[in-house]
Every structure is written in structure tokens, then in C-alpha cells.
Amino acid sequence: MTGYALVFSAKAGRLPRLLRMPTLASAAFRYDLERQLHDEVAIGMSAMAAQLDLVAVTASDPDLHARIGTLRATLCRVVDFVRDVGKSIYPPVLGGADFGAALRAVADHRDLKLQLDLPPYELAAQTRARVGLLVSDHLNTLSPGTVVRVRVRGRRLVRVSITENPQCRRSRKRWWGAARP
Amino acid sequence: MSPFAQALVGGGSAMKVAIAEDGALFREGLVLLLEAAGHEVVGCVGDGDALYGIVSTTDVDVAILDIRMPPEPDGGLTTAARIRAAKPDVGLLLLSHYAETHYLMKALEIGAERIGYRLKERVAGVQVLADTLDRIAAGEIVIEPVLAKRLVQNPSERTDSPLAKLTDRELDVLRLMAEGRSNTAIAKELYVSVKVVEKHIASVFTKLGLPNDQTMHHRRVLAVLTYLRASKIDGS
Numbered sequence A: 001m002t003g004y005a006l007v008f009s010a011k012a013g014r015l016p017r018l019l020r021m022p023t024l025a026s027a028a029f030r031y032d033l034e035r036q037l038h039d040e041v042a043i044g045m046s047a048m049a050a051q052l053d054l055v056a057v058t059a060s061d062p063d064l065h066a067r068i069g070t071l072r073a074t075l076c077r078v079v080d081f082v083r084d085v086g087k088s089i090y091p092p093v094l095g096g097a098d099f100g101a102a103l104r105a106v107a108d109h110r111d112l113k114l115q116l117d118l119p120p121y122e123l124a125a126q127t128r129a130r131v132g133l134l135v136s137d138h139l140n141t142l143s144p145g146t147v148v149r150v151r152v153r154g155r156r157l158v159r160v161s162i163t164e165n166p167q168c169r170r171s172r173k174r175w176w177g178a179a180r181p
Numbered sequence B: 001m002s003p004f005a006q007a008l009v010g011g012g013s014a015m016k017v018a019i020a021e022d023g024a025l026f027r028e029g030l031v032l033l034l035e036a037a038g039h040e041v042v043g044c045v046g047d048g049d050a051l052y053g054i055v056s057t058t059d060v061d062v063a064i065l066d067i068r069m070p071p072e073p074d075g076g077l078t079t080a081a082r083i084r085a086a087k088p089d090v091g092l093l094l095l096s097h098y099a100e101t102h103y104l105m106k107a108l109e110i111g112a113e114r115i116g117y118r119l120k121e122r123v124a125g126v127q128v129l130a131d132t133l134d135r136i137a138a139g140e141i142v143i144e145p146v147l148a149k150r151l152v153q154n155p156s157e158r159t160d161s162p163l164a165k166l167t168d169r170e171l172d173v174l175r176l177m178a179e180g181r182s183n184t185a186i187a188k189e190l191y192v193s194v195k196v197v198e199k200h201i202a203s204v205f206t207k208l209g210l211p212n213d214q215t216m217h218h219r220r221v222l223a224v225l226t227y228l229r230a231s232k233i234d235g236s
Helices: A024-058 A062-089 A099-110 A125-139 B003-009 B024-036 B048-057 B075-086 B101-110 B126-137 B145-153 B168-178 B183-190 B194-207 B216-230
Strands: A003-009 A014-021 A113-117 A147-153 A158-164 A173-179 B016-020 B040-045 B062-066 B091-096 B115-119 B141-143
Touching (some): A024 A062, A024 B126, A099 A125, A099 B101, B016 B048, B016 B075, B024 B040, B040 B048, B062 B126, B091 B101, B101 B115, B115 B126, B126 B141, B141 B145, B145 B168, B168 B194, B183 B194
Parallel strands (some): B016 B040, B115 B141
Antiparallel strands (some): A003 A014, A003 A173
16 A cells, blocks of 8 residues: 655745655565664674674784774774664664654754654554654754654554744745555 | 783673674674683573573673564563563673664663663674673673763753753763763763762752662663753654
């Protein structure tokens, strides 16, 4: 089943445009892709960092020791990069049960000021994943420091409203989404 | 024991460590690092339930757990909570590929002492791993410095935040507390005396409205938690 999102931009004065809500298949694909990055690439490189350190502690040559240190630092930077890519593909906390925590984690990394207004009941796991990806994809496009309000309502038909800079009328933007679980 | 291991263990004592990590390659690396640091690996498994079995039946000083492992999705956190409930004296080191505030909060909810949360690639070194385990065994909370710094570098700009009442120096002290530093280490970092640090900490406790009936150690944790909750993210 497909989902959609309408985008309103009061500042630009445009008509609403459609955003595509990730399908179930696309959400599952992104989840698997992030898991592969985590389980195969990042963990493999962390294992290499451990092995390099073991070589370094037994190396008596200071030059070799320094070169291994440089290599380990490079490896850590690559892991940082892989981590950022993985988080963009599928926020790791979204895989758990706490939907709000997942969105807060995305906002935390993007340095956004997030105001969440979530329903008092739990969304179904598949809906949570799709809505979570829709919102997190949008949060990833915002500039650091942006104040953003996310409101989620509905059970069978989930409505998502994202408002940027809610205190500032001129720069207000509303994003609407709906996903039928 | 290698001379390097002897030098490391000279600073602390050899510990009995159990590991649960579902990545075989990294698990093997951890075993080699721990052995190089002079510690004894009493169990090495790929899931939380198996680790709980080991800790229940074997004498373990510190358990090292991957956060994202079976039972899914966050088996490390659930297993750590089970171990802490059954064996409160066992130190817990939670490892992850991600530095997330959410995981940190969950870890601190599990325990206010003898617990750590670190990134895998950062802790994958003999010296760093040995130091982390020593601090956990000594009762400290060890937080990944990258996470602690990120959390405290941009304090809340909200005027209603409890942190708005703190001075820059008190925020510095709180940041270092969030990194799990002792008063002595904070004093060394800020080039002040331990007494001055204690004065700043007392002021932080007062300004954050932390209850007086808590022990000093719990008030430290509460101060860090207050910071985390009052950081730049809002919502429920």
C-alpha cells in the first residue's frame, strides 16, 4: 500500500506538493541495508582496529608504531563515515520500540530543536517504521538549529504534520503525511 | 603474561570478564585485547541469554555486551538489566556502533554505578579497554567521550532549562561529570583544586534542585541525567 505526504510552504507561497512515504518494501530494504552496513562493514572495521592495536603494542619500531596509530585513526574516521551513512539509511533507534526516542535521536544528531506531539497509544511496528523514516528523512534536510514541531495522529489513517519554526509566522512550513497501516 | 600486560595490570587487577557480541570477528578481537591486557576471559558468546547463563553460574567481574544483539532488537540492554538485577556487583560495559543519547539514558536507568557505554572502534585498543574496565570495576560510570562532548558542547538555549542557571564553569564541571570523570580528574582538567571542584558540584546540585537525601554518587548521576533531559531536544 502506498502512502503520501503533502508539503505546504507558506513562505514560498507554493501549492502543496506530494512527498512519497516509504513503502513497506522500501522500509524493509533500508532496514536490511543499515544492518548489513553495521554487521558487516562497521563491525569488521572495528575488529581491524583491535587487531591493529595488538600489532602496535608488540611493535618495537617507533616508526611502525606511529604508522599503525595513523592507520587506526584513519579507520576510526571511516567508521564515523559509515555510521553517518547508516543513520541516514535507517535510524538505529527506530529499530527498537521507542518511536519518539528514534526521532529525538535524529534531531540530536542534526542539532535540531524538536517538539514532539505523539499519540498516547503505540503505532503498529510497520507504520512506526514508515512514519519514522518519512519524518527522519525530512529532519535530515533541515539546517542545524531549526525548531521543528512534529505532530502524529490517527490509528488506521495516520496523519503527520511537521512545522518548521512554529514561532515565526513568515517562515512557517507545514508538512502533512498519511500512512494507512 | 606479557611485559605489556604486566605494565597494564600494574595499574589495576586482573579481572574475570565475560563477553557477548554477535560479530564473531570483533568478539575474537576483544578476547585478544583482554588477554593482552592480562584479564581472564571466562566466557565468550554471541547472544544475551547465553551471557546471562554464564554470569549466573560463573564468577565474573565485568560483563561486556553488544547493545544490538539477540534477543533482538536491543538484547544487550535487556541482558544488562537482567544481570544487574541478579548480580548487582558485576560491572557492565555496553558497546555499540552508535553513540546515541537514547542508549545512554537506558544504560543509566539500568545502573548508577559500575557501568559503561562506549563505541566499539574507540574501545578496540588494549590501553583504552583496560582503562575502561578499571574505571568500571572502581564503581565509575564510563561514557563515550564523543557522546558526552556532543551533549554538553551546545547547552540548551531555552531560558526555562535548568542548565540556564549554571555558570560556564559549572557547565564545564557538569560536562566532565557526564564523561564519568572523578573530582580529581576534573580538577586536573580544569587546572583548579579538588576543593574548588567540590564547590562547583555542590552549586550544580543546588541549582538543579537535586534532593539532599541522595548519596553523593546518586546526585552525580542525577545531575548528568538532568543535563541529558534538559539538552537541546524537547518533547515526550
